[in-house]
Amino acid sequence: MKNTSKSATEDDNDIDLLALFLVLLRGWKIILFFALLGLLLGVLYTRYVNPTFRSDALIQIEEGSKGVAALGENISNLVGSDASTAQTEAELIRSRMVLEPVVDALNLRVRLSDPTIGFIEKIKSNRTYTQINTAEEVTLGTSDGQVVIKQFDVSKDYLNKGFSLVKSENGFTLTNGFEDFKGQFNKPYQFNGTNGQIRITVAQLPDNNHPVNIYKQSLHNATNAINGALSVVEKGKGTGIIQLTMTGPNQQQTTSILSQVVQSYFGQNQARGSEETTQTLEFMETQIPVLREKLEKSEAKFNEFREQSGTIDVTQESQILLAENARIDAQLSELKLKKADLTTYYTEEHPLVIQINDQIEVLNNRKQQIKNTIQELPEIQREFLQLSEDVGIDREIYLTLLKNYQQLQIAKAGQLGYARIIDMPISTFRAIAPKKLQIWLLSMFLGTLLGAVLALIKSLLRNVVKDPERLEEKTGVPVVATIPRSPLLARLDKNKASRRLLAYTDRDSLSYEAIKSLRTSIMFGMPEEGKSGSRAKVVLITGESPGVGKSFVSSNLSEVFAQLSKKVLVIDADMRLGELHKVFNMTQDNGLADYFQKENHNLQDVVHPTTMENIDFIPRGEKPQNPSSLLSSEKFSSLMKELSTHYDYIVIDSPPVLAASDAMILAQYADKVLMVTRYDDSIEGQLVYATKQMQKANVNIDGIVLNDVRQGLMSKYSYHYSYAYGHNK
Template sequence: MPNTPNDHAKAQLDYQFDQDDDEINLGEVLGILLDSKWLIIGITFVALSLGVAKTFLDRPVYKADGLLQAKENTQSLAGLEPLTGLIDGKTPVLAEIELIKSRMILGKTIQSLHLDIVAKPKYFPIIGEAIARQFEKRNPDNAVANPLFDQIHYAWGGEAIQVDTFAVPADWEDEELILQAGKQGHFKLIRDDEIILEGEVGKLASMQLEGEKHSVSIFVSLLKARPDTYFTVMRQSKNQAIRNLRNSVSVTEKGKNTGILELTVESHSPDAAVSIVNEIANIYVQQNVDQKSAESQKTLEFLEKQLPIVKDQLEAATVALNEYRTRQGSIDLDLETQNILKSAVELRTQITLLQQKRDELRQRYTESHPTIISIDKQIARLQSQITAHDNKIEVLPETQQVILRLSRDVKVNTELYTTLLNNAQTLRIAKAGTIGNVRIIDYALLPDEPIKPKKLLIIGIAVILGIILGIVTAFVRRLLNRGVEDPHLIEKQLNIPVYATVPHSKSQKALYGKLKKPASSRHYTPVILALENREDIAIESLRSLRTTLHFAFLEARNNIIMITGPSPNIGKTFISVNLAVVMADAGKKVLLIDGDMRRGLIHKPLGLGRDNGLSELIFDAIKIEEAIHHIPQANIDFIPTGAIPPNPSELLLHERFGHFLENISAQYDLVIIDSPPILAVTDAAIIGRLASATLMVVKAGEHPMRELEQSTRRLIQAGTRLKGIVFNDLPQVSARHGYSYGKYVYQYSYKKGK
C-alpha cells in the first residue's frame, strides 16, 4: 500500500542529528576569513591606531654606557713587588658587578647628583606630556609655554625646573607635593591644597611646621614657566631612590673572563643618563683605590705600633752588652761561636717576623685560617732549630755564653728594627701610589637617539596582533553564530530537499535603495530584479527552481504554492515576486497573492498600493476583478493584502477564502501565495493546508538548526505539504560551516504598512 503524504511527512520528523567529523577544511577556513575580511581589517586598523598612539604617548628612554676594566691583581709601583704578598689583590668579576650595584655606590651617586629629589612639570593626563614634547621638539629655544594649550595649571611645553635641596619630614617622603609657579621667580609649595611655604628662585626657603619639630626647606635654582603652572616635587626615601636607580642600572661583562665591564643606565633624560654613568664609574674607581689604600694603612699602623717596641728592645740589648763588656773587659768570639751567633740571629729574626705577620693576619682571620696554621708550623720548625742552637751554646764557657746571648739580642733587634723601618717606608710609598685594580676605559657619551619606544617594532607588533585578534574574533563570532550556512547540512539533518540555493545579489541590494524612495519619484514602476537584471545569478537560481517545481507538480492536487519562512527579513517576498516573474517568462499565467495580512509589502516593489485586496475579497466587499492588478512589465497578476484586518487568522479560516482559492486557481497556471513566517503566527499553517506545495525560505547563516526543526515540525503537523527549502542569500564566497543546537530567541512584530 503506497504511503500517504501525511505518512511521508511524519517520516520526515524521524531524523537524527549527526555530527560531522572533526576535520580541518582549508576551504572553510579561507571562507570564514573572506566573509570576515572587513571585521579583520577594522580590528587591525584599531590595533594599528593604538600602536601609533603608544609610540606618540610613550616617553622616550635614552641609554648611556661606559666601559670599566677590573684587573685581577693590584698593580704596585715598580720595586714594591715584595709588598704584594701582604695584600691579596684578586677580586672576582662577579663581585665587582655586585659592588657597582651596591647601596654604597648607588647611595653616593644619589647623594652627589640629588637623584632623591624628583621635580617635573605637571602635564595634562595621558596626552599632555606628548604634546609638550612635540612643542619642544619644534621650538627647542622657546622660553615661553605653548600658547595653543594655555590651560591653567598644566604644563604644555617649554617649562623647566631644577631643585637642588628639598628636605621634608620622614612621613612626607615618597609623597608628591605641588609647586605652583608665580610671577618674577616666586613660587608656592602646596600639600593637600594647603600652602606650606612661599619662596623665590635662587634663595633657600624653609618653614617650621606648626606643632612639630620638623621643618620643610627647598632651594629652587631654576624655574621657567608661566604663572600658575603646576610642578610636582617629591623627596624620595633612600631605599626607594636606590631601588629606582638600581632598576635603571645594568652591569655586564663583555666576553668571557675579559674583566671588561659595560655599565649602562636608562633614563628619560639623556643628560641624566650620561651623568649617572660617569658618576657611578668615578665613585666605583675611587672606592676601589680607597679600599686598597685602607689595606696599606692598616698594615702601616701595625708596623708603626711595633717600631717603638722593637727600638726599646734594641736599646736595652745594646746597653746590656756594653755594660757586660765593661765589667769583663773586651772579649773576642772565636769563629765557631760567631757562626752559632749568626745562625741564632737569623732564626730569631725569622721567628719574630713570622709572629708579627701572624698578629697582623689575626686582625682579619681566625685561628683556623689556613694561612695562620701554615705560619704556626713555620714558627714551630724554627723554634726546634733554635733549641738545637741553644744546646750548642750551653757547652761553651760561661763568659762566651753571656756574650753570645747579649750579642744575639742586639743583632736580632737590629735586624728586626731595620726590616720594620724598610717595610713601613715601603707601605708609605705604596699608599701614596695606590691605583687600585679597576680603571675607566670609556666615559659615557650623550646618546643621539632614544632606544625606546621602538616605533617600527611597536607598529609591526600592533599590526600582527590586530590581524591575529581579528582572525580570532572572526572564528569566535562564527562559533557563537548558530546559523546554518551549509544547505547540505539541512538536507542531512531534516531529510527535506533543498530545491534551490539563491546567491546573494548585489543588484538587489541596489534595488532596495530605490524602494526607499517615495513612490511618486518612482512613477509607480515595478522594481523587480527579474526585470532589471535578467542575467543575475540569483535569477538563474530561480530558473533552476522553476524546473524543479515543474516536476514536483506532476502529481499535485492543485496549482497553488505557498511560500513561507521561519522568521521575518529572510527574503521571502523577494523569492515570491521574482519566482512569479520567472514563471511568467516561461509562458505561465501566474497570479501572485500577498497573503501576509499583517505586514505584507509585495505591493511596494510592484509600484502599487495595498487597497482593494485579499481582505476585502474575503469580506466579500469587492469583486475579484477589482482586486486583481495586472503588471504588464512582469506579465503577472497580483492581489495585495488589502486593508489590514484586526483578525487575520480568523479571516483566513473563513470558508470564503477556501472557495476563493479554488475558483481563482482554475483561471491560472500557477498561484503563488506569500504567507507570514510560520514561527510568528498560524497564518502560514492555515494557508498551507489549501496549497499543494509549500516552500520554506531559509536565509544563509540566519537560523539555528533547532529553529529550522521547529518550523518544519509546525508546517507538517498543520497538514501542509512541505515540498522543499529555498536556501536564500548565500554569500558568493561563503564559509561552509556546521553549527550545533542552541537556544534561540524569536521575535516577530507587525507594523501597519502603506
C-alpha cells in the same frame, strides 16, 4: 579500507581548515576594524610615552692588590689574594655605599612634576618636559616657563609627601593642601610645619599661576630609582670588564647620573685599594721605635761585656752554632712579624695563623737544642756567644723592618687601586625607545588577532545558513534550489533588489536560470491534478523569518510559469507587511484583506491583471486585525476553490513561519510547500525550528530554496553554481 579512512580524515581536516579560513575572510570588516584600532592605539601610545635614552660606561677590574706585596713574596703568599671578581664589583656598584653619594651630589631626592600635563596633552605634544638635576639646582620646563629649585629639604614626616608651588605677586606659595608657606625668590627659607621643618630656596617659577608639584624622596626610594634604571653586567665571561648602562627620559640627566656613579665607585675603590697598605704602615710605625731601643740595649750590654772580659776566640763549632742560632732567631722574628700582621685581619683560629704557630714551635725546639749544646761550653765563651747573638738578631730585625717600611711607603705613593675606567658615559641623543615601527606592527598584529578571535566567536554564536548538505541533514528536507545573487540586480537597486523581476533586469544571469530550474523541479513533482481535483496547482512560498526573499522567489517563479502559456495567479497572503504589489508596480488597495472585510468586494474586485501576460495578482489589501482568523474562514476556502477553476498555477506568498501561523493554515490548500532561506544571513537554528513547527502542524515541506548565494573564495559552497551557460558572463 585503512587508506580510504585516512584519506577521508585528511579531506575533512582540509575542509575544516578551509572553513576556518573562510570564516575569517567573511569577518574581514571586523578584523580590519580591530587592526586599524590596534594601529591607532599603537600610534597614540608612541606619542604618549616619552622617548628613552641610554648611556654606557666601561670599567676594568684588575687582578689583586699590590699593598702587601711590598712586604715580600712570602708574606703576600701567606695573606693570599683579595682580588674582587667582576660579579662582586657589579653588586658593589649597585650598593647604597656607592649610590648614596650620587643621590646627594645631584640632589636626586628632589622630584618635580607638571600636574597640568594629562593624557591628551601628552599625545598632542608628543614629548613632555623632564626634570634635570645638577649639584647646584633642579630644573623642569613647562609651557609657561621654567622651574628652578636651589634647595629643598624636609623633615622625616614630610618625606614622599607632595607639595605644590605657585608663583605669586611677591614670590611663591608652597602648600601641601593644609598649610601655606610664602616666600620670595632666591632667598633661603625655613618654614615650621605641623610635621617638622621645611627648608627651600626657589629661583624661578612659571607664569600664569601654573602649578608645579614637588616632593622630597626618601634616600631608599631614590637609590632604588637609580637601581631600577641601572644595569651592571660583565662583558663576556672572565674578562673582568664591567659595562654600566643607564636609561632615562632625558639624555643629559642620564649621562650625568651615570658619570657620577662611575666617579663614586672609582673613589670608593681607590680608598679600599690603599686601606690595607695604610694599616700595615701604621703597625710598622709603632714597632720601629721599640726595635731600635731593643737593639741599642743589646749593643750596649755586649760592649760592656767585651770591655770586662777582653777578646775571646770562638771555636769553629761555636761559630757554627752561633750562626745557626742567629738564623733561627731571624726566622722567628720574621714569623712573629707575619703573625702580628695577620692577626690584624684574622683570628688565632685562622689556618695561616695556625701554620705560622707550628713553624715557630719547630724553630723554638731547635733553638733549645742549640742552647743545650752551648751550655756545655765554658761560661765566658757561652756568655760571649749569647750577647753576640742578641746583637745580631736585634740588628737584623730592625734593619729588615726599616727596609720594608721604606718599600711600603713607596708602594703606597704609586698605588692606584684595582679598578680602571675605560670609557666614561657620553650623550648620543638617540632614543632607544619607543621603537615606533615595531610597536605599530605589534599593535596592529594584536588588533588583527583580536578581530580574528571575535570573528570566530561571532561565527560560532551566529551559525548562519551556508551548506545545503548540512541543511538537509539538520532539517530532513531536501534543498530543491540554490539561487545565486544577481550582481546586476543588486547594483541597480541595492536596497530594493527584490522588487525587480529578473526577466527585465538580468535574464541571462545564473539567478534566472536557477528560478527556471526551480520551476522544472516543481512541475515534475506536481500531482496531475491539484488538491480536491481542482485545475490549479497551488505553490506556497514561505520562510523562517522576514527578509529572506520570499517575494523575490514568488514573483520570479510566477513569471517563469507564465512563459509556458500557463495562467498564473499570485496571491500576497501576508496581510500584515506584504510588499509584493511593489514588484508589479501596483498598490495594495482592493486586495485579499478587503475581500474579507468589505461585503461589496467580490472576486473581480480583488484580482488585478498585471502588465505581464498570463499573470494576475491579488495584493494584500488594507491591514486587518485578525489575518489568521480570516484565512481559516469558509470564505477563504470558497475563494480558493473558485480561483482554482480559472488558473493553472496559484503562487501564494505567505508570512514567515516564526512570525505568524498563517503559513500553516495556507499549507492545507497547497500542493507544494517551499521554505525560502537566505544564504549567509538566515540563522540555521531558526530554520530548523521553523521546519519542526510546520511538521508538528502536519505540514509537509517539499523543499528548501537557498536564496542569495554569493560566489567566490569567501563562499565555500558556491560550487553549486560555479558555471554559467549561454550568454551569462
